[in-house]
Amino acid sequence: MAQKIKLSTIADSLGLSTATISLALRDSPLVASDTRDKIKEQARALGYIYNRRAASLRTSRSGIIGVVVHDVMNPFYGEILKAIESELDRSRHTFILSNHYDSVEKQRTFIETLLQLGGDGVIMSPAIGTPVEDIRLAEQNGMPAILVARTMDGVDLPTYRGDDSYGISLATNHLIGLGHRVIAMIGGTDQTSTGRDRYQGYVDALRKANIEVDPSLRIPGPRTMQGGFEAAVNFLSLPQKPTAAVCWNDLVAIGLMNGIARAGLIPGQDISVTGYDDLEQASISTPSLTTVSNQQADVGRLAARALLDRLAGSHEPDGLHLIKPEMRIRQSTSPYKPLRDLAKA
Amino acid sequence: MAQKIKLSTIADSLGLSTATISLALRDSPLVASDTRDKIKEQARALGYIYNRRAASLRTSRSGIIGVVVHDVMNPFYGEILKAIESELDRSRHTFILSNHYDSVEKQRTFIETLLQLGGDGVIMSPAIGTPVEDIRLAEQNGMPAILVARTMDGVDLPTYRGDDSYGISLATNHLIGLGHRVIAMIGGTDQTSTGRDRYQGYVDALRKANIEVDPSLRIPGPRTMQGGFEAAVNFLSLPQKPTAAVCWNDLVAIGLMNGIARAGLIPGQDISVTGYDDLEQASISTPSLTTVSNQQADVGRLAARALLDRLAGSHEPDGLHLIKPEMRIRQSTSPYKPLRDLAKA
């Protein structure tokens, strides 16, 4: 490893001061253009690497933005993260990604680390049970926070997420429109605002169509493909014999369809199934999945932009910004027909 | 936002020097234990936040480790990343994740950013076409690099990845052991080392069993579920009438099984199919998929540990470390029986 090159190395080699070098490398108009060109040329030739820690110690701006969600590898966050990434790239910010796996502890550690690194801001999908103090920790130390995908009670931060209640009502209405009357809801939990909102959207849609709401048609819990697969057994043994299922998300829906197929029924024909999220997998599953697009790219883009605006000094109004979901109709839903008797098969 | 708390704030409030505070907070035995307790108590009370940039400027250690792969959201990297994360968490390192999407440009920007932040090391699955200079850039500036999942020609860095040739031979031998003799290979490409290795593993296994290798039994190309689905038509019209297929990965295998089912044959009974990767979906597909586990968790764990060892001063031998894959036998493979004539059905 060669000798470390720093501003003073360049300054000495050119007979200039570090101040001039510093200004030139950042394209300050204070430096004559030919001096600047000479300096940049020399920096390149010496293999100079800008030391951000030193700069940020001085300026108290790090260019770092933290992003923490439940699980980066979960495709649900894929589009949100990609949209955030592309917004942040454009403004030359570095983004630090982390999972909290719904551990409040892990999330707090991340926020503390980010503060230690001098993070300029944080975009988070808060862990279940996040105490308000953890959010305040960020804000009080000058690190603005923006929420995505999940709401938090008791804080008035800018929050960007899909309109879940509206989105689920789209799916439910679609099934009702096809003639289904016994419609189960599979997956999700009351512990998150999203879970409550989606269940509420389902309930509201049924009520509006004058269909009695039967709480035992709800199978809460599943959030993964595996979970949906396992839920198929409970679903198929419901005494009400549902002919359709509104699922928490695409993964649950795909898992449920696999479970239904395993039991000898044909998903999409015998049982109509809807998903939520419109993942890439939704369009190529067999049958292709009727689902709700969350418009996740919009969620991510708007959240990132809101943070950048705030860092630039302009203050977007706080509070909830709901993005309207859209229906994607495919092969996993079909008009109602009476359920085949499995015992006969 | 309250007044910024720093070491000197604590020092002044307690009538001590910053040196003592610094040592106490890091549990130095040089500080009397009751002094230390008092200091820690006060730090907590004041809401002190450790400034890592200042510390790292002084020590030239940042605690930051970069991880860059093709696409964080791609499930192929999921287990690798989780294993790296948990190793790094344990050693209290911060990890910065990034996608390069096989853009050499984006990958170089990431390495430069990491150097600017004083990254201690980097774990990478190099972008296709990465020039050796980009890797040297890291090493020459004192930032050791470890490779995962992909090999790079011309560099002698520690590299951790699955033994693809061995893995595919496991799958092929499994089918041979079940009595199959006409076995097709679906998907993959000769453009990557992985593609060449997997085809070679298939060829070697056949040769060892004295089965003649017929190049027209290879259908290269498919890497997605959609691709596997479309390949079913070609597969079923092969004049050699294969009774089994070794697939490039789980997605291709699942797609192929869907295509086989669509044509009226029963995958797992009429045609045996193997996958590769052992994704979550493999165990819940219908039929459940016999596949090869890449042992991705081992890849990630060993790579992270190799980097940490190197940072701690001990030098693992460079070069390629191949992780042995393992067979997962499920329902998509069964003993050979003559192929049903579809024309009759």
Add this chain to the structure above:
DNA sequence: CTGAAAGCGCTTACAG
């Protein structure tokens, strides 16, 4: 248009 000097908040020999 360029330079001298202070200071961001730590850690680390060194001294006592």
Add this chain to the structure above:
DNA sequence: CTGAAAGCGCTTACAG
């Protein structure tokens, strides 16, 4: 066991 002081590599008023 504790303190005084230098220095990590930048940026930023300020002076010229």
